[in-house]
Amino acid sequence: MASTSEDPLSLGLDSLIDGEADDDVDAVTPADVLQQLTEAWQNEGAAPELLPHRFDVVDSVLSQIEGMDENLRMYGRNKSLKHDIHKMELDRIIYLNNSYLRRRLDKIENSAALLLEQDERRRRDGLEPKMSSNEQRYAEKYTQLQEDSFKRCVLDQLPVSLQKLELARLAPIANTDELVFAEALETCHGVSVPDPRDDGPGFEQIVVLEKESRTLIPYKSVQSFVYSGDMRLL
């Protein structure tokens, strides 16, 4: 007899971290944090560009993983099936977390110089940068590595006027016209959509997306709503 067992999520998490919750994260339950992580992971996978970072969620998840891991070890091996199920749940959470970070790293590596420039601009405009400080350091080092290796292998041996290389210009720009499935978590006003009736570029219609409605829509139209958390991608 074979079965793939799934423990109800809240039961699994709560029994794993009973009594170990920090006082200052009492406002957000572990199930909430996991829900936020799942949403962030899904959004990051569906979006063609790098989204603003959710390292607050990542940090809480990491501390909870530590707690869960310890509880699991203290639990002992008496009831081996329950132990296995909890362990699998923990593995899943770790996988979600790692996959989220890997997806972001991939996007950063693809266009590191361009993203650094964009974040600089965001900071000047008073907005939050998209990359966390850790990721920014990574992007800076990565760009520098690329420039160094290009210089060493090719550019330094060329005549001086040919040595210029602007990585930010060469980085691939995300295709924001790509269609994505989006769900509105709140009623969103002012979503602009390219008008299909008019052939001219830039003629737009403004629509309202009701709460809990799902649409297939160009990413450009919902970008600001995804950033603010009013919509999520499927």
Added chain:
Amino acid sequence: MLGEQALNLIKELERNPDIIPPYNDDLMKRCIEEIKTLYQQNINSLAELNAGRVGAEHASLLQARHAAIERTKRCMLAYIYHRQQRLKRYRWDYGGVLPSTIKVCLCEAEVRWFHEYCKNLADFQSGLGESGSCGVDLTVNMEPPKSLFVQVMCVKDYDEFETSDGTRYLLKKNSLV
């Protein structure tokens, strides 16, 4: 023909889509020589143009040579870039140590790049987690975990059986696990 050396570089990469072919130092040098030659020819032509010794139609010669220079440069950079991407894949699939079979195929700059990349990744990973505690290894858990649970009835004595995550079960005849 102009730009043929550069095309050979790209063809070499395409012929071996999965592995990292040995660094073709020779071809790279020839491309650089080609660029330098074209560049020098351009300088001479420009001087002649400015001095009025040749007609204005020579300007299109300049443009053609410059286009060839740009193309060769682009091909060389693409060559290096794609080798780096393959090396990066290697780090994620097999870990941070290069076996000698691969090392032989890389130029010195690439080996240095690989080490620096591994170091960068390690710095990033250790910076995660609260106050840089244990950090996270991002190269594990590449796939969602999935395991089937099975209820087993033992037909024969087997003593101890160890599963993939280290749990031990004592199997005796006719016992249910």
